[in-house]
Amino acid sequence: MTAPGPFKLKIQLYCGDEIAMGPGKADLLDAIGAHGSISGAARAMDMSYRRAWLLVDAMNRCWREPLVETSPGSAHGGGARVTPFGTAVLAHYRALQARLDSASHCPDHAALEAAMLPAPRVTQKG
Amino acid sequence: MTAPGPFKLKIQLYCGDEIAMGPGKADLLDAIGAHGSISGAARAMDMSYRRAWLLVDAMNRCWREPLVETSPGSAHGGGARVTPFGTAVLAHYRALQARLDSASHCPDHAALEAAMLPAPRVTQKG
Numbered sequence: 001m002t003a004p005g006p007f008k009l010k011i012q013l014y015c016g017d018e019i020a021m022g023p024g025k026a027d028l029l030d031a032i033g034a035h036g037s038i039s040g041a042a043r044a045m046d047m048s049y050r051r052a053w054l055l056v057d058a059m060n061r062c063w064r065e066p067l068v069e070t071s072p073g074s075a076h077g078g079g080a081r082v083t084p085f086g087t088a089v090l091a092h093y094r095a096l097q098a099r100l101d102s103a104s105h106c107p108d109h110a111a112l113e114a115a116m117l118p119a120p121r122v123t124q125k126g
Numbered sequence: 127m128t129a130p131g132p133f134k135l136k137i138q139l140y141c142g143d144e145i146a147m148g149p150g151k152a153d154l155l156d157a158i159g160a161h162g163s164i165s166g167a168a169r170a171m172d173m174s175y176r177r178a179w180l181l182v183d184a185m186n187r188c189w190r191e192p193l194v195e196t197s198p199g200s201a202h203g204g205g206a207r208v209t210p211f212g213t214a215v216l217a218h219y220r221a222l223q224a225r226l227d228s229a230s231h232c233p234d235h236a237a238l239e240a241a242m243l244p245a246p247r248v249t250q251k252g
Contacts, residue, residue: 058246060247
């Protein structure tokens with residue numbers, strides 16, 4: 001985890017009222033790919049198993065095919081993998097993110113950075 | 127307020143750990159401009175006066191010059207206006223937002239929309 005830079009871009013894709021894909025869900029897919037299970041991914045992301053499971057469930061309900069497949073096992077036990085469909089969705093999301101990150105280098109962005117202080121002042125009197 | 131579309135882009139500018147500008151603060155500046163006071167803007171945005179005041183305070187501490195100027199008055203009373211500096215910051219932020227919105231129309235975005243369901247499925251069995 002790096003400290004937040006001055007500029008943060010958050011791309012959220014909604015399916016009805018659910019967030020089908022966003023920064024947290026994309027990172028969770030990466031972690032499931034790296035760790036081979038929802039519980040391992042949750043641990044690596046310092047997230048509860050329950051929360052990781054709910055995010056996976058939401059993703060699997062929002063897309064035409066599941067993004068994550070689990071194999072049955074003991075409680076919290078079985079493995080999980082990102083499906084080829086999930087890998088494709090993640091790649092498109094990362095590509096969109098990279099495209100917008102690079103589009104954000106522009107004179108308006110430079111003007112905003114120049115106008116901002118390096119750190120906030122202390123609270124003024126009310 | 128419109129329902130969230132499938133795609134939502136959130137640009138946040140950080141000053142240290144504070145959000146110096148983001149969608150909510152930009153909308154608040156617009157509302158202060160329209161209503162001429164923090165309390166009027168808060169009412170229009172269905173936000174508490176305290177929350178609006180805290181957002182204004184954060185903005186005024188993060189930039190080289192204040193974005194909002196208040197004129198003294200009765201409690202919650204005095205008027206407020208967006209300074210010329212604040213108007214410029216807001217214009218750069220809106221321009222950056224428009225630039226990224228238009229950059230988001232691309233094949234990756236189209237592929238994501240095609241892969242998403244129009245509405246989420248019901249929760250699957252655990």
